[in-house]
Amino acid sequence: MLKLDTAGAKDHNSHAQEHPGQATAHSAPTPDCLVEMYEVMVRSRRLDERCWLLHRQGRIGFHISGIGHEAAQVGVAFAMQRGHDFLHPYYRDLAMVIALGMPMRAILLGSFGKQGDPSSGGRQMPNHYCYKPASIFSVSSPVGTQLPQAAGLALAEKLKGGNRVTVTCIGEGATSEGDFHEALDWAGVHRLPLVVVVENNEYAISVPMHLQMAVERVADRAAAYGIRGVSVDGLDVFASYAAAKEAIDLARAGAGTTLLEVRVARITPHSSDDNDATYRSPEEKARVRAQDPLPRFQKQLVEMGLLTPAMIAEIERRAQAEVDDALRYAENAPYPPVEWAMGPVFAD
Amino acid sequence: MLKLDTAGAKDHNSHAQEHPGQATAHSAPTPDCLVEMYEVMVRSRRLDERCWLLHRQGRIGFHISGIGHEAAQVGVAFAMQRGHDFLHPYYRDLAMVIALGMPMRAILLGSFGKQGDPSSGGRQMPNHYCYKPASIFSVSSPVGTQLPQAAGLALAEKLKGGNRVTVTCIGEGATSEGDFHEALDWAGVHRLPLVVVVENNEYAISVPMHLQMAVERVADRAAAYGIRGVSVDGLDVFASYAAAKEAIDLARAGAGTTLLEVRVARITPHSSDDNDATYRSPEEKARVRAQDPLPRFQKQLVEMGLLTPAMIAEIERRAQAEVDDALRYAENAPYPPVEWAMGPVFAD
Amino acid sequence: MSEKTLVEGIREALDEELARDPNVFITGTDIGPRGGVFLATQGLYAKYGPRRIIDSPLAESSIIGVGIGAAMNGMRPVCEIQFADFIHPAYNQIVNEAARMFYRSGGQYCVPLVIRCPYGGGVGGGLYHSQSVEATFAHVPGLKVVIPSNPRDAKGLLKSAIRDNNPVLFLEPKKGYRAIKGEVPEGEYTEPLGVAKVTRAGDDITVYAYGMMHFYCVQAADQVAEEGISVELVDLRTLNPLDKATVLQSFKKTGKALIVYEDNRFVGFGAEIAALLCEEAFEHMDAPIMRLAGPDVPAVPYSRPLQDWFMPDVQRIVEAMRKLAAY
């Protein structure tokens, strides 16, 4: 099922008929929805933690993490018509792609570079998600390139008269790339049905925000393009959801693009290749860890009476089981045959 | 004298000792200075008009014009410490390079692609000015590339503890290029001694402003970089000078970069290759022509009692004579020997 | 059939494909009311309107990036880069993105995108309106590179490029836009990508060329024919994927090869042809493989005599042909 199918190239980019049933709008997070959001966060967190472990054990070659970004990602994802709206994500968007329905097995096949990895067939590094069944486009390593492409997805949607909104994500550091600027010019000029989510964790690997740009808020940059700029506490699911919902609704209604900054925390090193002790003090790291959005959301839901200790335990159990299953599945999967390296390079 | 000297490559980029005497600050346009500004505008205009004529006569292959931009350019140039401050211009900056002391002969040698052309030795197209004696850097055709370079000039100046301000110019259309964005990020982060002059004539060849960007004023873009943004009537010498003077003084004082929009009029087609009748109505063209900054400035100076009919006539006479002389000189100059095409490609 | 210019062939292809497929649209700077700086899109804005003929901001990386996105959402964008010299800011989107998308997504998304781009010198364009970029891009797996040398091919190849499901860099010899004329069949026909064409059969030497240089080679071959030199001329037409079979076949017949290109010589496309021949047809080599190419200075200088020094022309091709034939 996860085996990649490269046949029928002519239909690759046709989206109209797929999973029409999956289009579900969430006008406000219902209690059920909030619990589901929580569960996605837990699932993402457990998978993420396991990947760090797998890397330390030498079982996978690389991991780049979304830990500390999950509240914002879940808030945004649940504001989308999942499966219908487009997501052009970046490498930290684990919780987001899980929320949109990418299976853990699929994700871990990528981490192991195993056969059936739907993201790229073992060609890309881990966490370079791509999953067409959920309308997820291919993560690139060169940062920022997804932005003009997301503008193009949105422009085509507008030209075709479709009603999909395109959501794209980017780190604050990558907003310094020229592609960010050029894309937002298009977004402003054509009032594109687009939401650009900037996940601001205040670091580009080791480079702190103040050496990247001289604005207080990334959302300030919206002023250069005649689009909306909104900055929210991305450690808070409610704030993230509300801001994303408004932005997506406006985009769908023809009111154009929002630059949505979600202020998050990068609780881990940049990636498994990084040693953040070279540029963050233990005190700073402790401060960042203390911002963890997961216990915060759990506490909120418990106080709202939506989560009980039993539910929490059950959700943990399910998440662990899912991770265990996916890990078994991916680790036992064969490597791709070398034919997978050979191509096809060109579509038919 | 105008013969290009490529010897001594090791000293190419050393600026410290050159023309120290030329550094002249204008704290406010004195009456003399205003008349000089007027004369530069007239000289630039007459040369520019002659180039259009030469092109129609088939005597030069290309011309791109500053007609309608002169008030702004003269305002900016006279606010600089001419010869001391750096200029990284663009192709429309004829009045600016004349104001900084580039001789007409030098300019016309470029228009004819003749030997001794100091800008490039006949390698670049006309109007791609470069004149080191006046601290003018080389105009590139690919638009926008001068901005990161100008930021680099300014960064080096800051690192060295020098007091030169870098002025760079760009059309409003080219502010859509990624290089614009990336350069201004550096400018903001390092509070660079830099003034970015956007000559907004509302067209990028045929593409009108509203298809280029969704902001009212290019100066609005400054908000994305934590720098000053100022928009002035670039058809007015006084406004242009005052704004440029303030920006340059602030830059020199360590207060960082200004994005200075000068709103000008492109009275001619984009270049001698263009036919603007395909995208501008005769009415619109007439409206633009009516904005001509030269008669306006003349009228102002006459009303201020600084210009008399006799002075106007004398200035005209001198300008025409200078153009005639430069034209004779350039037309009679030989073509460069083919060795000039061969190199050197590398500096020693 | 009627005699048309190369740029007319291109315009017809665009017009017909716009009419044929509602998913085709054009973007780039000045391609709207202005009709393009070379008038390749003249009249199309009036005919198809601002939703199909979209003047873009002046920002090449996004012209391509937006094209990639639109292509992944079911469209067939034709993106114009005004001069090949200005494709450089879009290098990242073309090479890292467009060319790799199909492979990197394991076939989930393809990028049916055409990048039209005038290239080449001899037009008084100086350093930045004269560049040839085919070697740079032919080196990139996943990107097709096509160069027509005449109006008929221009139309037929461009139509194929627009219908192709891959990114195609379509390089147009700007000096030939009006200088090269020829018969163009009316209406629907296509020329296949990836197929070279022997445009003149001959026995003594094989000359490989494309674009404007092919046009010159035809004249040069005529000239040396009078001297009894029989030239086989191969118009490569598609540089990637290269039609190796046709390239090798001709060489096996003549044993002598000259490659003519105006791009800088060093690591230019001619190097690949030479390497291919001496790797796969060594036993047929009767002479050194010759390259006649642009010199290794940054680009074509502006001043007339300097430009003339740079550009390969009929006379120099004739001399190279003579020299090779005499070996």
Place this chain on the structure above:
Amino acid sequence: MSEKTLVEGIREALDEELARDPNVFITGTDIGPRGGVFLATQGLYAKYGPRRIIDSPLAESSIIGVGIGAAMNGMRPVCEIQFADFIHPAYNQIVNEAARMFYRSGGQYCVPLVIRCPYGGGVGGGLYHSQSVEATFAHVPGLKVVIPSNPRDAKGLLKSAIRDNNPVLFLEPKKGYRAIKGEVPEGEYTEPLGVAKVTRAGDDITVYAYGMMHFYCVQAADQVAEEGISVELVDLRTLNPLDKATVLQSFKKTGKALIVYEDNRFVGFGAEIAALLCEEAFEHMDAPIMRLAGPDVPAVPYSRPLQDWFMPDVQRIVEAMRKLAAY
């Protein structure tokens, strides 16, 4: 002398040049307190401070563009691009600007700029942390392209690059950063740019390589020596300007050439070597000129067996050497 790694050779060169010339400064992302993602600049921030070791915004076009400007204002910037794969956004500033500035300004301004850039595969980097970009840039007149294959050269060549008055793209074989060790003289010495080196004399075949592939070729040559095959190994070191004399001289001795590179084969750098040889040393050709190179897929895939399939290695080089020697 002491045994050092390749990255240590680079770090020493940077350290010494920073100490020697106050106009040298380093910029790029993560080159500050982090010491670079490969630790090439480790310790330099602590030693030279934030005015000489400047962490940049994440914006490659400006990293180079700012470097060009600073160079024109009397500095000698060393700009780091984190991976060769990410040099693509800076292509325009490098090719249209840095490489052309001296020529286009008629010698008024030169650009003494070094671009340091790890390249190459075999490190589990997948499509975008494995690319080789040397052919693309070696094609550009006005830009020097240098690739060291050992710690001694890394230090000596980098010092020359920093002192050169031209833009130099200094490509570092990242797989060799720690894998390649060797003696590095203490203190001041330089290696000249533009000079290839015969690193092993031999009679039967000539093998041309650079960077990591040269390291493999040494091992492969050792291996086939036991079989009686005498390999002459040429480390190109500078790709542009190429040391044609050394390249031709060795070929004239052996008459057989193998070029090994990990970049995509088609229009790769090996094509130029092959073209040069069969153009200028035709009479000495005793066998087809062979290229062993990366295949023409977009870049090195991530999954282990796929990566192994892509990368030329000692075993494959041995086989190619045998085949060529046996011709």
